[in-house]
Amino acid sequence: MEVREYRRDGYLISTDKSRLDLDALHGYLSGASYWAAGRPMETVERSVENSLCFGLYDPAGGQAGFARVITDFATFGWVCDVFVLEEHKGRGLGKWLMQTIVAFPDLSGLKRLQLATRDAHELYRKYAGFTPLANPGMWMERVQEKK
Numbered sequence: 001m002e003v004r005e006y007r008r009d010g011y012l013i014s015t016d017k018s019r020l021d022l023d024a025l026h027g028y029l030s031g032a033s034y035w036a037a038g039r040p041m042e043t044v045e046r047s048v049e050n051s052l053c054f055g056l057y058d059p060a061g062g063q064a065g066f067a068r069v070i071t072d073f074a075t076f077g078w079v080c081d082v083f084v085l086e087e088h089k090g091r092g093l094g095k096w097l098m099q100t101i102v103a104f105p106d107l108s109g110l111k112r113l114q115l116a117t118r119d120a121h122e123l124y125r126k127y128a129g130f131t132p133l134a135n136p137g138m139w140m141e142r143v144q145e146k147k
Contacts, residue, residue, distance in 0.1 A: 006100055010059035011093060013100050017048060020055050024063040028083055034118060056097055064088040067097055077107055079115040098128040
């Protein structure tokens with residue numbers, strides 16, 4: 001897949017996985033996020049390898065945020081692991097990141113793009129067009145507890 005990059009106010013969003021700071025991703029996901037607390041580095045590495053990744057970088061090139069999409073590039077995508085590091089919040093970067101994802105050419109034909117959030121429903125609704133599930137009763141999940 002072709003690497004795409006987007007620039008705004010000195011910040012960069014890139015789909016180039018070689019730019020990602022895996023230590024920074026692991027640090028945030030395993031230590032600061034509510035959804036991936038304790039996630040091992042090996043799992044972060046494997047998830048990056050098997051996803052369409054959007055790295056967000058500050059003007060100096062450091063990791064400022066991240067999101068990834070698990071997709072078949074034909075019908076479905078799952079947006080996950082979305083974050084902007086605390087020191088970069090308040091600049092509209094999370095909104096820009098989500099707008100970039102939903103407008104991304106390789107995702108434009110998907111019938112369904114989904115995500116889950118505990119606390120950012122309004123951001124995803126207002127800036128990326130997400131809505132609550134129309135028929136949540138038809139969705140099921142299988143959660144495997146760690147052993």
